[in-house]
Amino acid sequence: MKAFYKKLSISEKIVTKMMEAACRKAEELGIKINVAITDDGGNLKGFMRMDDAPLLSVEISQNKAYTAAAFGIATSEWYPMIKDEPELLYGIVHTDRLTIFGGGIPIVIDGQLAGGIGVSGGTAEQDALCAESALNVVKQNL
């Protein structure tokens, strides 16, 4: 019997680079974003708000990152999954912090869930592009 198992978690160094990549992508797109990154435990690991980025997104970006880390799928996958099940569509959306629109993506390393990233400030599609830019940094550093 094994008393433990090993986990992977994103590191401080890569988080700094991920947030930088997301913000530079946002500049390219002409938007101002908040970006949040949680670790494998769903706890905030890094956060950055661009100058004049919307305050409302301070919370939304963190909830997206949490949702991604806490369920292991992109936040954009939630709506298609629940739309034909009214008990979920009207019910599960009340779960604290659960976010069902795009911009949150899990951080997966070697098949293991190592954290989540959430971006808010543009459209869901723009937010997701910024998040993907950040995830590319992870891929380049494995």
Next chain:
Amino acid sequence: MKAFYKKLSISEKIVTKMMEAACRKAEELGIKINVAITDDGGNLKGFMRMDDAPLLSVEISQNKAYTAAAFGIATSEWYPMIKDEPELLYGIVHTDRLTIFGGGIPIVIDGQLAGGIGVSGGTAEQDALCAESALNVVKQNL
């Protein structure tokens, strides 16, 4: 590299006059309102409840002002923006304090977001008229 950037924020003096203008407009319309004003950081700067104005609107007016300051658009613009995107319609409305009906308007000075005003007590249209009366005071004092 610049360590800071400059912001504008509404002043106490104008806030007093804004709330007065909103309440007088409400009298004209025959309604009783709550009016809340937040600064550029979304923090409450001023608040006034007319005699016999609905208690429920104490919170609603503050949430409208916060939403306007925190996202930089009128609260009346939210529903048209999200109505055809079900993941937002069922999802983003759960964001704490987010208000998606009229009566909240950002305070913009020289192109910069300097605060928000929220009015509650009448219909969304009446509330917005009161908020606009208050914003006229800002324009007359630049």
Next chain:
Amino acid sequence: MKAFYKKLSISEKIVTKMMEAACRKAEELGIKINVAITDDGGNLKGFMRMDDAPLLSVEISQNKAYTAAAFGIATSEWYPMIKDEPELLYGIVHTDRLTIFGGGIPIVIDGQLAGGIGVSGGTAEQDALCAESALNVVKQNL
């Protein structure tokens, strides 16, 4: 009458460098910290948790940064200020987010309160040293 007044707020670029400086100081001291930075409105601007830094400090660091920005004095100044006034010692400590131990310092630029930094993970003294390292970055970039 003036409808607005001007404020200064810390920029995204300097926030990235401030968090980096705080974390490197923590390494020197042999501790693992969470560092949070709020803007002049008390809203989260940046956050970083070092690998294996205590989870409890995720919230504490943010509350320290908020307290510093929201009252304009270092969090270490609170206890000496209230210790001989029992109504504050037993009363004001219940204020939401108020933190009365060291590690939170206001960010003051040209005499104006432009934000707050909060560090948590070591002793109050160690946390304050990390915060001061971050503030030195601000001074070097004015």
Next chain:
Amino acid sequence: MKAFYKKLSISEKIVTKMMEAACRKAEELGIKINVAITDDGGNLKGFMRMDDAPLLSVEISQNKAYTAAAFGIATSEWYPMIKDEPELLYGIVHTDRLTIFGGGIPIVIDGQLAGGIGVSGGTAEQDALCAESALNVVKQNL
């Protein structure tokens, strides 16, 4: 048998003048305050934050006004009342919004509790002086 009783409640007009009086007193004292006024139901009736007044006091001033209206005594009377009763000193202070230090005063008209005022930003004594300036406006308008 009488199916109802009459209550008194502060009016919008006097609230505007009360907040103005409190802020001007604060200027005299060289402090920057938040002032909150609740009606006889403990609900927010008016609020004003002077430019650059501490954000932390946004909540404290409202809690002082609520406490004053909700128990009918000045907040400065709470500590002397509970200090020798440890179950209250350690227990009742956890009551949501209860504030046990000076700066909150009930508004009493013709022997009836008609609301509360709370001031925060200076010392408890300075805050109370500002609140009393506001209450003088009530007396002059009976």
